[in-house]
Amino acid sequence: MKLIITMIVAMLLLPFQQYGQVTYETINSAKLGEARQIKIQLPRNYKENTNKHYPVMVVLDGDYLFEPVAGMVDYYSYWEEAPEMIVVGIKQGGKRMDDTNYDNKQFLPAEKGAKFFEFLGMELLASMDQKYRTADFKIIVGHDFTSNFINYYLLKDNPVFDGYINISPDLAPEMSNRLVNALSKSQSKKWYYLATGGNDIPELKKNILDLDASLSKIDNENLDYNFDNFKDASHYSLVAKAIPSAIGQMFEIYRPISIKDYNEILLQTSISPSEYLADKYESIEELYSVKIPIRISDFMAIYNAIEKTRRWDEYKPLYKMAYDSFPGTMLGTFFEARYEEELGNPKRAMRIYQNAYGQQKVAFLDSDFMLKKADAIKKDFGY
Template sequence: MIKKLLLTAVLMCPVLSSAQVIYETIPSAKLQEDREIKIQLPRDYEENKEKTYPVAIVLDGDYLFEPVAGMIDYYSYWEDIPEMIVVGINQDGTRQQDAAYDQNRFLPEKQGAQFFEFLGMELLKRIDEKYRTSTFRIIVGHDFTSNFINYYLLKPDPVFKGYINLSPDMAPEMNKRITSALSSAESKKWYYLATGSEDIPQLQENILAFNNQLQTIDNDMVSYKFDNFNGATHYSLVGKAIPSAIEGIFSVFRPISSKDYNEVLLQTTVSPTAYLEEKYESINNLFGIEKKIRLNDFMAVHHAIEKTRRWDEYKELSKMAADNFPGTMLATYFEARYEEETGNPKKAMRTYQNAYGQEKIAFLTVDFMLEKANAIKRDFGY
């Protein structure tokens, strides 16, 4: 186990070296003691003063912080997920007391109740006050602490929207309570559950039964993902589960994939521009951020329009391009293609010529745009 954790740390070091990691000791009135935390800020945090970021809270931060923070930094580097603020709480020597629950109601008691309030009322407040946070928060836990994170889900208005459960050691009644909470959820929730074929047998049996319960939930507000990793132990499954959970929670954030292109954009029953607009509205609404439409996603829609010959789509795409890439040739090109293919060659020619003085973008250059204008001029004798 130690060798695997060291390997994970070595693999993550080049990624983490580019992100800002801050180590703090913070006082807690709820716990009546100080607690050590680790905070990883996004790479561009200091440069983008107006930008806000989702927050990931990582319990068992003494060993879970680095793999979670590393994966978040890696995925956000490639724009598969939003950049995030990652906060790890060190619990070496305190995790069982922090996750304690009473044996009658199976709810947090003593230090468990104090730790519950510390996270929800002190730590999150401190992070929100000190850093530029959005309203989207996820929380991660492993065995005892995985059970603990679900107590927040049982509240009427949970402070977390995403729950990453790594081989949870659930309290009695917890499975039933979670199923009920997710079944009745009226706002979007993401729930991830993982075990492995070599997990602790008692935990694995309970997790598999729990998965069967969760699969019966019929609620569009809930996104649920389950993994049972072949050959993975209670500890090694963590390295496989973290990227899988992150991919699942932020699936809508990813750029348009080949699968999306072939199965959605090329279907004549789907408006590619409406799909693009709805995709980014979902990203902004779900994650509390303002995400500019990616150039590659514009190109995917452009190619879909060319393939399906739905030329009217270019009109709306041009407006969207003007909003997202003002001053470039992108909107001009889409507008010209619309005029060219809908029977207005002279207007198309003049629109292509309007690119002179605009910024080049993607494959669009002044020479390319003027050649398009000249080709129309030759064909029609203008």
């Protein structure tokens, strides 16, 4: 029985072992004067996608925080809820207190902490950029002491990280005021996530709630701020809740068009559906430094919205985007035919439907469907 269970577990884990293998590397740091070991998880099919570049997520406390972060990144990217990313964990076992050290006067990184600060910002990221296909978008994650530490990068004039995932930070004196000042004045887009829990360490929780009250008042369009207070979570269990929440909120615009987006934006507002689609993908590239083709599901959401609202003029920009995104398929042909059909050009629509013969099928569109549409017009108008 034990053998059977073992075999079943192995079979279930095989896909994750295939795609989620972690490599270990050593960086000889001139800043630290020692070698440091890191864990790296590359995206699925990284070797095959030779022209693709990926955001980088740096995880402190890599001894225990790397696996849950890397797992969630892989899971979210699999379902296209977040971009594929290179996840890098720094092992800090026995060194985290030295790595996060700050002085007792200015409360800024000091001694080994100052060296570790430079190691991450200058050596680690440079090493990743040289060895792997990295995008400009970078995120850093920390827990308690390391969570406080990651905020020091925000105090620089040009922070090297764009996103900050703070899980129950053990805030240094003056950190709250410094953060409010830095995020209020930020002239570039920053994502800031903060989390605590109902059963978090009382002193930490109090300071975190105070920080949230201050950050919530910031009026800066360049700041995307999100906060979670998980009701029954402890200082350690909240990690499992905070990571997926942070990823989901940080990459909200990246995900496919949701039912909520469809109902509340595409159907209930005067916004142009085709412009909404174009703006969405332009924003993804601008914000996250990744360029992805427009998803078929998003094309279908816009198509359904046009049909529902009867805004037939929206088909013109849509079919142009479809031709660009999926050349050689029936997608653009179908949208163009619908455009001509609804604008009172049935003969032209019929011919466009017929032109789909020999093109690649996509979604629900195939040769039979397109020819039936052409035949229906021919029958109705006697062509």
